[in-house]
Amino acid sequence: MLQTPTSEQTARRRVDDQPVVLRISGLRTRFALDDGVVDAVEGVDLEVRRGETLAVVGESGCGKSVMARSVLQLVDRPGRIVGGQVWVPRPPEPTAAGRRRGWFGRTRRPPRAEEGPDGMVGLVGADPEVVRAVRGKRISMVFQEPMTSLSAVHTVGHQITEAIQLHEPMTKQEARERVVDLLRKVGIAAPEKRVDAYPFQLSGGMRQRVMIAMALSCDPELLIADEPTTALDVTTQAQILELLGRLRDELGMAIMLITHDLGVAAQLADSVAVMYLGRVVERGDLAEVFRDPRHPYTQALLRSVPKLGRRTGERLAPVRGMVPHPYARPSGCSFRDRCDHFIEGVCDTALPPVVRDEHGHEVRCVLYQEDRR
Amino acid sequence: MAEKTIHPGTRVDQPTVLGPAGEEVPLPTPDAETSAPGPEPATAGLAVGGTTSPWRLIWRKFRKHKLAVVSLWVVIGIYLIVAFAEFLAPSTTRAQDAEYAYAPPQQLQVWSDTEGLGLHVSGYTVTQDPLTFARHFEVDESQYIPVGFFVRGEPYEMWGFIPMDRHLIGPEDPSQPFYLWGADRAGRDMLTRIIYGSRVSLSIGLVGVAASFLLGLTLGGLSGYVGGKLDALIQRVIEFLMAIPTLPLWLALSAAVPPTWGPLTRYFAITVILSVLGWTGMARVVRGRFLSLREEDFITAARLDAVSRPRIIFRHMVPSFSSHMIASLTMAVPGMILGETALSFLGLGLQSPAVSWGVLLQDAQNIRAIETAPWLMLPGAAIFVTVLAMNFVGDGLRDAADPYK
């Protein structure tokens, strides 16, 4: 994505003048497996501003979850971030309590991290201290599996209190009161009782509410929600989405919503980024992209979704072909094998450039290149 | 088949593992490739989930575990020794020569200053302490004992019915001493006895595991598949058996074995004792697998299709955990071997004149004996190598058993 001009004025007009809370540039995450190398994320550029909700959509295996985890440096072995940078506003200096002294009372050198423009710091390659100061405090995360994402041997209250006490100078009692408040805020009945419950005593929807409460416990600027409703039933899903929307408006935080469900994206997001095989192929205002999809992949994706008011008898069109095997991705445009507009000698030779219109609607496809029109 | 171009380093010969009853179970060969070689050779050989048989995936994963592969060959080698013990041993277990009691090991040499090139060992000079009558051996370089292959020596009966007298290696003149690994207190060749001893020690492992496998599979399978009261009952029995310290119980049980029993009866008694206590681990594995498989969607689907219960078990469930079973079996054999050895070592298992590694180690119980003849501990080294190799193979199999993980 070297040709990509940095997109300052993209996305929603509403948030255009707001400060950036997360800027991802050229991020590459690679899994070195026994049988070969998988580039799960192959150069992603994204930006989230305060108050914005960005939906990252794509099929399973397109790298959206890995991308989300890469932001907080949470990729487990054998995955590794091999390129690019994740820029965030410089986190506050660790509090005296959080800042441990070195052994033998030796004062530690200040934590190191790459300096970026606008007073931002890069998390890739930064000292663990810097990353930890961002995790949970500036950027927090809600995971896909509410059933297994909480420790089964600690009470819900304990797990949230721990998050609070890591970042805020609070006594146990204060933190506990805050937890009860948070649980009430995320819609858990009888929070004074639930605070001492173990996760296995709660339903899936309740656990996801607990996860959200935990993520919100330190008033983050950005909440990364990785498929937050996938494991839940439809009713609970609607409730959780509604809850997320309400909390976003109340707290003024930004949300990065990772989902494979275009409906979920439409319900919550302002802007959307469509990912295919580790790359962002189209991004822009949500209404704009859904009304006027440009990339053949986005078009195919939208054709495969049932709509109300569509003529009866019209068939849903699934995206043609299969997702290529991760070890054997096509050269050039990775969508070329499944694309109806494949141009031999063009699409298979080089990665298409990103083309952007005056509204900031970006697409990575040769069909929209000026000189080809 | 373009097997060689896909896997440049692949051996073509087909390795085998030993099955529960000692028969050789062929491992899936690498040329069972089902996916057509793609245009790019670099990617064509890679795992593409769903297009390759599980056995092939297991074998490929197993092959990555280098130590396990080497160990597999060691284990195969050891079982070949078991099979051809009579021929491979330089002598027989009965042959003894009090002249050479506690003779130290000789070194096999190819060069001699006097005789030039030629495979040989050196003889001994014996001195006797005039006070204690203790005999002291010195390897005497000047005595040249030529050694040859396929030489005539002690007569034996191959597999108990083919009379032969050829040995793989031995002195050209059978009357000369040949003790590569030293001699025991009766002047019997340790190497020969260790080779013969492998028969009992290793077969008891297999027979014991086969017996406990049958028990464990039946009871564990019943427990896991039927569930309910039967499951609870079998679980209690397992917990009960696992709670008892095995060695005291072995001691007690073998104390109850009448001393008058012959070697064969004892052999079976020991096997039964070992497997009666050994099936519990197997049963737990089987039950656990059954329980988790029972909840799998494809089993539910089969049940909803009105597939009969035996068919569900044998066509759907057993294949899905057979790889785990093989791994567990391999891991169980060393335990049995160690069990037999411990019992025989204490004199409660097999007894002389039967030869097993544990029986041989009985001679090493006495600190005086191992002080004069440390090579009496060599059967322990044999046990160590065997058990280590088997553990590595088992570990490799267990890691490979879940190819989709």
Next chain:
Amino acid sequence: MAMYVVRRVGLMLVTLLAISIVTFWIIQLPPGDYVSTLVAAAETRGETISVERVAALRERYGLNDPFLVQYWHWITNIVFHGDFGQSFAWNRPVSTLIWDRVGLSFFLSVSTLLFVWAVAFPIGIYSAVKQYSPGDYVATFFGFVGMAVPEFMLALVFLYIGVRFFNQSAGGLFSPEYVDAVWNLGKVLDLASHLWLPILIIGISGTAGLIRTTRANLLDELYKPYVATARAKGLPEWKLLLKYPVRMSLSPFFSTVGWLLPGLISGETIISIVLSLPTTGPLLFGATETQDMYLVGSFVLILSALTVVGTLLSDIALAWWDPRIRHQYQGG
């Protein structure tokens, strides 16, 4: 929790009952009984016992009663009078022979258990966290070697090294001057200086096994979602490891303590025989050789009972440790 403990204690009593029945069955297993042994002993002394007297003796010892009645006499004598029967070989009540040795056996096994934990846990945790590091390979290799060496072989090697290179015997628990001494500081120190070798030998295979188990358990937990959640909170890495995955990986460990204990008792038995330690091992061994069945049975009974109690304690510890198990039995 209380319900759970009650339930487990109930199960333990059932297991103990089963063990005692099996033990008594083993005692009865060899042909002949107490009286025929007496008769044989008398004959070797050149005396004869009349047939009437034999019958009277049988009647007196209840040997004509059905199995269950005999069992009932045996077990009630043990439970209510501490009377384990008579040792033929020693011609003394079993209860006078065993308790000192059971005490030492128990002490040795528990010391070994502590040693195994102290060594195996840190190594296992390190091995899992630093998977595929040189340290992991060393630990793994040691684990395999430790599991492949028969304990008695190790004892023999140590004996040999002791005699050959240090010219001292590695056997025994006390130096000669302390064997019959009353307990004092010197004797305790002397015991400690003799104890480390048996503990090391008995503990090696258990340690090796536990390193493998800890490593495998922790590797199972290390990449679970809740670890990512905890990490996403901003927890420092080591604190996170110990608080979440390590703690979770200890649950299966608690449930295997019950199996480690029988193994240690077995190892202790055989090592004591080789190193001639004054614990239950050599006495039990001698008793099996002479078919002194009441003595054999008493040892099996006591050692099994101790193991079962140990298992019970580990189960209760597990319930205290893991709320999932605690709550499973709530009110039920």
